[in-house]
Amino acid sequence: MPGGVNSPVRAFGGVDVDPLFIASAKGSKIYDIDGSEYIDYVGSWGPMILGHAHPKVLKAIATASQKGTSFGAPTLAETALAKKIIAAFDSIEKIRLVSSGTEAVMTAIRLARGYTKKDLIIKMAGCYHGHSDSLLVAAGSGLAEGAIASSGGVPDSIAKLTVVIGYND
Incomplete structure (x- = not known):
């Protein structure tokens, strides 16, 4: 590995x-x-x-x-869980259950980009938000700055769509 x-x-x-x-x-x-x-x-x-x-x-x-x-298909249990979560929070109208935090953040980014019709996203410096190309920019310890990929294989064209900002700045 x-x-x-x-x-x-x-x-x-x-x-x-x-x-x-x-x-x-x-x-x-x-x-x-x-x-x-x-x-x-x-x-x-x-x-x-x-x-x-x-x-x-x-x-x-x-x-x-x-x-x-694991079934690779919907189950009644996940539907029941979704209904419980929606009932517990007035602000939630719809929910999608995913397998990881990476998938959750990728879905949120996709929804935000679709709604705003904008490609740029903002993330906090030094924070790990999941293992997808848009999020592997200045990820981890905060040693990397700006739109610099923290991992090989992340195209510059993707890294440029991520604006990295610091806390309390």
């Missing part, structure tokens, strides 16, 4: 340390392959809001997986 990990954000290259390889996790704690314990302030980059290996989540996964794990 390039960089020894499955995602550039997990390589820790921007902070010049070796990546942690995690062996297990429970609650708010993660344990690396050397047995060291850490408080997980990252929460798997967002989705672990109930902590790792929460008993109710594990039970729900076990129950749901008995019906199958």
Whole structure:
């Protein structure tokens, strides 16, 4: 694997340390392959809001997986979840469930560009918003500035459509 990990954000290259390889996790704690314990302030980059290996989540996964794990087609469960989310938030009229934060941000960018008829997007310097070409501009530690791709393979023509701004500037 390039960089020894499955995602550039997990390589820790921007902070010049070796990546942690995690062996297990429970609650708010993660344990690396050397047995060291850490408080997980990252929460798997967002989705672990109930902590790792929460008993109710594990039970729900076990129950749901008995019906199958991936269908490539709509399910009644995802429709029910979408309805619950819409009912909980007055501002939401429609929802699309996606598999990753990258897909969610790409969808938001596509909707914004379609609505505004503008190609430029703004993102914050040093922030990782997902692994798509428009977002791999000045991503990570903040060491890169301006419309400079943080990864090879991102065309300059795409990088130029991303305006990078700093916080409190």
